[in-house]
Each structure stands twice: as structure tokens, then as C-alpha cells.
Amino acid sequence: MWITSPSKLLDQPGRAVEHTLHAITQVLERSLFAEELSRRTGLFQALDARVKIVAVLGLLISVSLSRSLAVIASIYALVLLLGVVSAIPAAVLIRRVWLALPFFTGVIVLPALFLTPGPALVGLPFGMIVTQTGATTALFLLLRVSTSVSLTLLLVLTTPWNTVLRALSVLRLPDVFVLILGMTYRYVYLLLRLANDMFLSRKSRVVGRMSTAENRRILAAIGGTLLTKSLDLSGEVYLAMQSRGFRGSIVTLKPFKMQGRDWAWLTALIVIVGASILLGR
Amino acid sequence: MSKKPGRVKLLAIYYAALLVWAGTTAMHIPDGYLSPVTCLIMFLLVLPFWVVGIRTVRGTMNARNVPLIALVAAFCFVIMMFNVPLPGGTTGHAVGAALAAIILGPEVATIAVSIALIIQALFFGDGGILAIGANCFNMAVIIPHIAAAIYRFFSRGSTVNSPRRLVGAAIGGWTGVTAGAFFAGIEFGIQPLLFKAADGSPLYAPYPLAISIPAMVIPHAIIASVIEGLLTALIVGYLQRSNVSVLEAAQGSITTGEVGSLQKLRPLWTALIVLIVASPLGLLAPGTAWGEWGTTQLSQRGLQSIPAGLEKLSGLWGAPLAGYSLRALGNASLGYVLSAVLGIVVVTIVVWLFMVLMAATPGSHKQAR
Numbered sequence: 001m002w003i004t005s006p007s008k009l010l011d012q013p014g015r016a017v018e019h020t021l022h023a024i025t026q027v028l029e030r031s032l033f034a035e036e037l038s039r040r041t042g043l044f045q046a047l048d049a050r051v052k053i054v055a056v057l058g059l060l061i062s063v064s065l066s067r068s069l070a071v072i073a074s075i076y077a078l079v080l081l082l083g084v085v086s087a088i089p090a091a092v093l094i095r096r097v098w099l100a101l102p103f104f105t106g107v108i109v110l111p112a113l114f115l116t117p118g119p120a121l122v123g124l125p126f127g128m129i130v131t132q133t134g135a136t137t138a139l140f141l142l143l144r145v146s147t148s149v150s151l152t153l154l155l156v157l158t159t160p161w162n163t164v165l166r167a168l169s170v171l172r173l174p175d176v177f178v179l180i181l182g183m184t185y186r187y188v189y190l191l192l193r194l195a196n197d198m199f200l201s202r203k204s205r206v207v208g209r210m211s212t213a214e215n216r217r218i219l220a221a222i223g224g225t226l227l228t229k230s231l232d233l234s235g236e237v238y239l240a241m242q243s244r245g246f247r248g249s250i251v252t253l254k255p256f257k258m259q260g261r262d263w264a265w266l267t268a269l270i271v272i273v274g275a276s277i278l279l280g281r
Numbered sequence: 282m283s284k285k286p287g288r289v290k291l292l293a294i295y296y297a298a299l300l301v302w303a304g305t306t307a308m309h310i311p312d313g314y315l316s317p318v319t320c321l322i323m324f325l326l327v328l329p330f331w332v333v334g335i336r337t338v339r340g341t342m343n344a345r346n347v348p349l350i351a352l353v354a355a356f357c358f359v360i361m362m363f364n365v366p367l368p369g370g371t372t373g374h375a376v377g378a379a380l381a382a383i384i385l386g387p388e389v390a391t392i393a394v395s396i397a398l399i400i401q402a403l404f405f406g407d408g409g410i411l412a413i414g415a416n417c418f419n420m421a422v423i424i425p426h427i428a429a430a431i432y433r434f435f436s437r438g439s440t441v442n443s444p445r446r447l448v449g450a451a452i453g454g455w456t457g458v459t460a461g462a463f464f465a466g467i468e469f470g471i472q473p474l475l476f477k478a479a480d481g482s483p484l485y486a487p488y489p490l491a492i493s494i495p496a497m498v499i500p501h502a503i504i505a506s507v508i509e510g511l512l513t514a515l516i517v518g519y520l521q522r523s524n525v526s527v528l529e530a531a532q533g534s535i536t537t538g539e540v541g542s543l544q545k546l547r548p549l550w551t552a553l554i555v556l557i558v559a560s561p562l563g564l565l566a567p568g569t570a571w572g573e574w575g576t577t578q579l580s581q582r583g584l585q586s587i588p589a590g591l592e593k594l595s596g597l598w599g600a601p602l603a604g605y606s607l608r609a610l611g612n613a614s615l616g617y618v619l620s621a622v623l624g625i626v627v628v629t630i631v632v633w634l635f636m637v638l639m640a641a642t643p644g645s646h647k648q649a650r
Contacts, residue, residue, distance in 0.1 A: 019364035027362065030405065060411055064317045067478060096406075105311070112487035118480070133482035140484055144313030152312075152406045161404055176335075176347065183351035184358070184396050185404070191352075191359045212366045219363055220515030226359065227384070227516065228524050230352040237348035 016215040017199050024196050028189075037157045042086035044158035048262040049167035051269070056155045058273035063147050066280030069139055075276055076147040079154055086158050093153055097146045105145045109138045161185055167256070187233075191226060198222045308465045308501070309401065310416055312409025314486045315468060316476045323468065324414030327395070330422045334392040350389065353381055354396035361397070365508045373504050375512040376461075379454035382425030383432050383517065384527060390429070394421035415468055419461040427460050428453035428513070441528050442521050450517040455510035459502045466490070466497035 038045060044052060059075055066072050080090045118133030155164070165182045169175065202218055210218070258266075315323075338346040360377035367373070377397075381390035395417045401407040408416045428450075435449025470490030473483035488496065520527050 016364045016366040020362060023362040023364065024359075027405070034404075057410070060312060061317060064312060064320070064411055067484060105313075109487065112483075115492075116482060116487055118482065133480060134487075136478065136480065136482035137484075137487040140478075140482070141313060141487065144485075145311050148312030148409055148411075149406050152402075152410055156404055156406070164403065180347060180351050180354070180392075181396055181399065183348060184354040185400055187352055187355035188358045188400065191355050192362075195359050195362075215366050216511070216515060219365060219512070220519045223360060223363060223512065223516045224519030224523065227356055227380070227520070228527060230356040231349070231384075231527060234349040234352040235345070237352070238345045241348065 016212075016219060017203055017210070020219075021196065021199050021203070024192050024199075027192060028196075031161075031189075034157050035160065037088055038160045040087040042088070042158065044082060044086035044154065046261070047265055048256055048258055049159050049163045050256060051258075051262050051266045052155055052159060053164070053167050054266065055269035055273070056151050058269065059151055059276075060148055062273050062276040062280060063144055063151070065277055068280045069136075069143060071276050071280035072140075072143045072147055076143065076150065078272070079147065079150045083150075083154055083157075086154070088154070088157050092157075093150050096153060097149050101142070101146055101149075105142055109141050112137050112141075183237075187230070190233075191230060194229060195222060195226055198225065308416075308419060308462055308497070308505070309398075309408030310412045310419075310465060310468070312411050314409075314472070315412055315415055316472060316485050317411065318475075319468060319472065319485075320411045320414055322414075323412075323418050327414050327417045327422055330388075330391045331395065334388045334395075337386070337388040338392065346389075349385075350393050350396065353385060353390075353393040354400075357381055357394050357397040358400060360512070361401075363512065365512050367504070367507060367511070373508045375454075375505075375509045376420050376424060376458065377509075377512075378420055378424035379428035379432075379450070379457050379509055379513040380516055382429040382457075383450060383453070383513065387425040387429040390425035391417075391421045394425065415465075419465045419468075423461045423464055424454075424457035424509075426457075428457035431456055441525050446521070446528075447514045447518050451510040451514035453510070454513035455502075455506045458506035458509040459498060462497040462501035462505070463494060466494035469493040469497065 059079075063072055063075055066075075080093060083093045084090055113130045113134040116131050116134035116137055118131035120129045121132045121135055122130040159167075162182065165178055165185070168178050168181070199222065202222070338350065357377040360380070361374055363375060365373060365375055376394070378390060378394045381393050384390075385393065398408060398416050398421060399413055402410050402413050402416070431453035432446070432449040435452065436443065436446045439445045467490065469486040469488060470493035472485040473487055473489055476484045478484055486493065517528070
């Protein structure tokens with residue numbers, strides 16, 4: 001099931017090809033993981049995808065609007081809870097978010113603790129002072145980012161991607177757009193595999209270390225080949241579509257059917273979103 | 282601002298950390314950094330470019346473009362994972378937007394890169410969902426349009442195999458990403474000015490423009506932009522050697538008519554830039570523009586009582602850049618220039634959208650098929 005990641009090779013510097021292979025593997029691994037979780041039985045998996053999208057969007061907006069830390073924190077707790085009843089262990093959500101967060105938002109927010117003007121909260125050695133406003137700001141940013149990312153994860157991990165795409169038409173997105181989005185998603189995997197194969201085949205013929213310039217040359221050749229291949233492929237895909245009757249108009253199948261449970265959850269989640277927007281003002 | 286000990290040292294540490302950080306990421310803004318209002322405005326700013334992109338797609342070719350855009354978007358997604366080594370050992374990721382713009386033209390590249398960004402946000406959590414508008418503006422609108430303009434400028438009248446095109450591709454990629462980072466810096470920097478809690482702590486991105494713009498622009502100019510320029514030039518060079526037809530096809534798809542009309546407007550653009558640069562001169566002029574008095578200035582001018590209606594209305598519309606001040610910037614002149622740039626960008630886009638909607642009746646844009 002798991003694709004072994006070539007992370008052991010990453011210790012040496014100047015190994016761009018390995019880094020790229022690692023990144024590609026990670027994407028494949030993540031989407032396999034998401035597909036697996038979305039096929040489990042759980043609360044969110046059973047819900048109509050449209051309800052989930054509306055709910056997640058609504059919650060994202062209320063997280064974004066909120067001026068109250070308590071409201072954002074309770075939405076975060078709600079997300080973790082919804083994860084647990086949807087067969088997604090809280091540890092998975094927490095790990096995925098908080099392993100990466102310190103390196104990105106953490107680095108960004110750290111100086112704000114000291115640089116934001118305001119009353120002093122804690123004094124640190126070297127005359128650095130954590131201000132109260134700085135701490136509030138940092139908390140807001142960290143909580144908002146982590147809750148938003150968790151919300152997105154909750155949607156992705158409980159819904160197969162093609163269902164998400166079909167449900168996007170609820171948002172009144174043009175059908176052409178949804179069609180292109182779906183095709184892109186599908187061909188991302190094809191191109192990822194092509195790139196993976198090219199990098200691997202190149203790597204397997206190399207003994208020892210490649211210089212940086214050589215790495216770059218390979219990268220350019222693989223990138224250029226990939227571009228040529230995608231352009232050629234688009235012509236072939238078009239012919240294939242045409243020969244199957246595609247004339248530019250798009251018909252989407254909409255087999256979604258809202259059931260009693262979906263309506264109940266939609267109402268509940270709308271109430272939660274409304275309440276959190278009101279409370280967070 | 283009670284005490285600021287070690288502030289310079291802190292800033293140095295901060296920039297060093299950001300340098301490392303910016304080297305490994307593209308500028309995908311997550312949700313939580315921008316206020317919902319900013320997100321909405323950025324969406325509205327991108328919308329006309331999406332409209333134009335879709336119109337260009339419909340105009341130049343036909344249904345063939347559906348798989349073309351899908352595959353170029355997929356290509357952009359994959360190229361964003363390429364780890365590009367710089368001389369000296371640093372590595373980082375490119376956006377691929379400059380390359381897409383050179384091959385497809387900026388209008389179509391906007392659509393392709395946007396779709397790649399939307400898939401990243403929706404399915405992989407890279408970049409926020411509400412921030413999709415901002416991310417698409419910075420990376421799918423700014424980078425392709427600037428990169429394509431520079432590439433065209435350099436390659437004008439050159440053969441397909443000319444090294445001038447490599448220079449154009451490199452400079453285009455570098456400038457595009459740097460400009461994208463600049464806009465991201467502006468978007469971050471206006472947050473603490475506009476959105477604060479009751480006690481004054483910023484609710485979203487915490488740094489004012491004076492920090493956020495250099496913090497975004499400098500590391501990107503040193504790492505991410507270089508990577509974009511490098512990769513774009515490398516791949517254009519590879520195509521020159523192995524598959525010239527792709528570059529030749531790109532030449533044909535360049536909308537020749539519009540380049541001409543843009544050239545005609547060049548004196549106007551020059552004047553506009555001069556005006557932007559000169560806008561801080563307004564600081565030297567005493568007083569307020571005639572007829573633009575606020576309620577306080579009206580009373581200074583001897584108006585005994587403010588009309589009740591005016592007083593009520595004056596609170597109704599708080600402009601996002603009230604008084605063009607951008608106070609936290611500390612530097613009034615720079616604030617003026619930035620306000621001017623922002624204002625002109627917004628106005629240009631609105632006017633352009635209007636013109637496109639008025640002019641682009643089906644058929645007027647197309648070349649004979």
C-alpha cells in the first residue's frame with residue numbers, strides 16, 4: 001500500500017533529482033491515503049458531498065470572520081470531533097497540520113510576538129519583550145491557519161475527488177470549468193508518473209554524484225519533454241473526445257440525492273456557522 | 282512603542298529565517314492570513330482575467346482548448362514539484378507560470394495556472410480556499426502577464442533559436458515572480474492597517490507594509506524568482522534545441538492586434554508612471570483639495586454646524602486606504618506611491634473589464650479560422 005519514500009537519500013546535499021522524486025512520491029502517497037480514508041464508513045463519508053462543501057465553506061468563512069479566539073478554538077474542536085466520528089483519528093488531523101505549521105506560520109509569526117507594539121506580557125533575556133498584542137496576534141494567526149487547513153483536510157479525507165468535483169456545480173461554477181478541473185486532476189497523476197519514470201530511469205543509470213549544473217540540465221530536459229508530451233497528449237485527448245461525440249457542450253451527470261439525514265446535517269451545520277459568525281463578531 | 286531593544290537584531294534574524302522559508306516554498310497564501318474582505322476583493326480582481334482567458338480560449342481555437350488547458354494546468358502542477366538547484370547549493374520550487382505564459386500567451390496561462398492552484402488548494406491543502414483569489418492574482422495573473430510582456434519585448438524580431446529569447450525568458454520569469462511577491466507583500470501589509478481587535482492587536486497577517494513588502498520581495502528576488510527565471514530559460518533552451526515547433530506555435534498564438542494597441546498607449550503609460558512617482562509631491566501642497574473637505578475641515582473653514590446628514594454619511598464609507606495614508610508605513614512618500622499603484626491597478630482592471638465586456642462580442646476578436 002505504502003510507497004516507500006526515498007527520504008534516506010535526502011541527507012546529502014545537492015540531490016535535486018532525489019528531492020523531486022520525494023515530492024512526487026509524497027503527492028501520490030497522500031492521495032492514496034485520502035482515497036483510502038474516504039472509502040471508510042463514517043459520518044462525513046455518508047453525507048451528501050454538496051452538504052459537506054457548503055458546510056466547510058461556511059465554517060471557513062466564519063473562522064475567517066471571527067474576532068474571538070474562543071469561537072475559532074471551538075470550531076477547531078468541532079472539526080476534530082467530526083473527524084473522529086468520520087473514522088479519521090484526531091492524531092492524523094493534528095499531525096498533518098501541526099508538523100508543518102511551525103515551519104511556515106510559526107517562522108512568520110515569531111517576530112510579531114516582539115515587534116507588535118503594546119503592553120508587555122513576558123520579559124525574556126536580552127531585553128526582548130513579548131507584548132500582549134503580539135501574543136494575541138500570534139494566537140489568532142496560528143489558530144486561524146490550523147483550523148482552516150484542518151477543515152480542508154476534513155473535506156478531502158472524507159470525499160473521493162470525483163465526488164468533490166461533481167458537487168462543485170452546486171457553487172454554480174461553469175460546467176466547462178469543472179470539466180477542466182476534473183481532467184487536470186486526472187492528468188496530474190499521469191504526468192506525475194511520467195516525470196517519476198523519467199527521473200528514476202535517469203537516476204538508475206547514474207553512478208556517483210551529479211554536479212549541480214548536470215542536475216539542472218536533466219531537470220530542463222525532463223521538464224521540456226514533459227511539456228512537449230502534455231501538448232501532444234492534449235491533441236490526442238481532443239481527438240479521442242471528439243470521436244466519442246464531444247462537440248463543446250458539456251453534460252454532467254448529477255446523481256446526487258439529498259436524504260433526510262443530509263437535510264438534518266445541513267440545517268445543523270448552517271445553525272453552527274450562523275451562531276459562530278454571530279458570536280465571533 | 283515603549284522600548285525597542287534589539288529590534289534590528291530581531292529583524293535580521295527574521296529575514297534570515299524568511300530567506301530559508303521562502304527558498305523552499307512558493308508564495309501560496311494559506312487561509313487565515315488575509316481578511317475575508319481582502320479575499321473577496323482579490324477574487325473580484327482575478328475575475329476579469331478569468332473572463333478574458335475563457336474568451337481568448339473560445340476565440341482563438343475551439344473545443345480543442347479544453348484538453349489543452351487541462352494538460353498545461355497538470356504540467357504546471359507537476360513542474361511546481363521540481364526541485365531546482367541553484368549554484369551554491371540552495372534549492373527551491375518554481376511556479377511554472379512564466380513558461381506557461383510563453384507557450385500559451387498570458388491570457389490562457391492565467392486559466393491553466395489558476396486551475397493548478399485551485400487543485401492544490403482543494404485537494405492538497407497548499408494555499409487557502411478562501412485565499413484562492415489572492416493566490417491566483419499573485420501567481421496566475423501577475424507572473425504570466427509580466428513574464429510574457431518581457432519575453433515578447435526581448436524576442437521581438439528575433440529568430441526562434443535566438444539567445445535573446447533565453448534572456449527574455451530568464452528576466453521575464455525573475456521579474457514576474459518578484460512582482461507577484463510584491464503584490465503578496467501588499468496584501469499582507471494592509472491587513473494590520475485595516476483589521477485590528479479592540480486592543481489593537483492585528484487580526485490577520487501582523488506586519489505593516491514596511492516589513493511585509495521587503496520580507497516578501499527580498500527573499501523571492503534572491504531565491505524563488507531566480508529559480509523561476511532559471512527553469513523558464515532552461516526549458517525554453519531545451520525546446521530551442523529539441524522541439525522548436527512548440528515555440529513557433531507560441532509565436533503564432535500571440536495576439537498581434539493587441540500588442541499594437543498597447544504600443545500606441547505607451548506615452549500614456551509613461552505619463553501614468555511619472556504621475557505615480559510624483560504623487561508624494563501632493564504632500565508638499567498645503568491644505569486639502571477643494572471640495573474634498575472632511576467634516577473636521579469644514580468646521581475649521583468656519584462652518585458653524587455640520588449638516589446632520591453629512592455627519593451621518595461621513596462614517597458610512599470608510600475607504601480601505603483612508604486618507605491615502607497607510608500610516609504604519611512610517612514613510613509618507615512611499616505610502617503615496619503605493620496607494621497610487623494600488624489605485625491604478627484597481628481602476629485599470631475595472632476599466633479593462635468594462636471594455637472587454639463591451640467590445641468582445643463573439644467574432645470580433647477571432648482571427649479567420
